[in-house]
Amino acid sequence: MLVIKDVNLDLENTITCGQIFRFKKEDDNSFTVIMSDRVVNLKMNNNNLIVLSSSEEDLEDVIKSYLDLDRNYDKINDKILENDSSLKDVIDKCNGFKIMHTPKLETCISYIISQNNGVPQIRNSLNLLSEKYGKRVEFMNNVYYLFPNINELKKLSISDFHECKTGFRDKYLYNFINSNIKLDKIDDMATDDALKYLMNIKGIGLKVASCILLFAYQRFDVFPIDTWVKKYFSENYNLDDIKKISFFAKEKYGAYSGLVIQYIFNYSRNK
DNA sequence: CGCCAGGTGCGAA
């Protein structure tokens, strides 16, 4: 067991707001999360984060990275408020919310599946893929399946993907896996270049590419604009299309527009 | 039944 003391973390909001799909809320209000190489159980006790894990290897570093615990969000929030004080209520309600640092491959697959899809179905497809092609892990008297690695996924046909209830996205997944995209190369790219690089793949549009860059690459300067965010900007700023919202966000929030949009997404969904 | 879900690619103007 690991205890990380004195963290400003809204565990529930961070886990459940749709950044990740493969988690379960337990009866004791803890969360079991399937990570790339292990299964963990996370629970807040006052300001302390209690971690149980199927693997102890580098556990503290792994958790701190995954939950982005070493970043100073208060400082960023102050900067955002300097530029737009009308977000005070939104930011207050998002105290302790983090942008998670999710695995590259799983994030790409998850968000390709997410297009024109509902959260329960996205989760179902990811679970089916993992159960069929991922590594089995036993943890706290339960069985879990890790998300499959690239070599396993390369063996799949389009209909294998289809059988995981991915619908018309089956061919997008197949093409993505069998393209020669280098996910590690994206680390060295400027955000705009990385967006273009990802959007070369059929099935990855602006929204999906932005989510991938925000969650898997910690690029806070992207704008994953979806229906919820669109609605908020339409109601509060009278901006009614993606281009106007992007321009506005870039001007106003600059390097942190991705975080602001997540705050708004989180806030709007919780209302 | 019809509609929708954290969109996208495609063909037509």
Place this chain on the structure above:
DNA sequence: TTCGCACCTGGC
């Protein structure tokens, strides 16, 4: 360049 539309699927 922009616009409208079809799209797997399960839940309501």
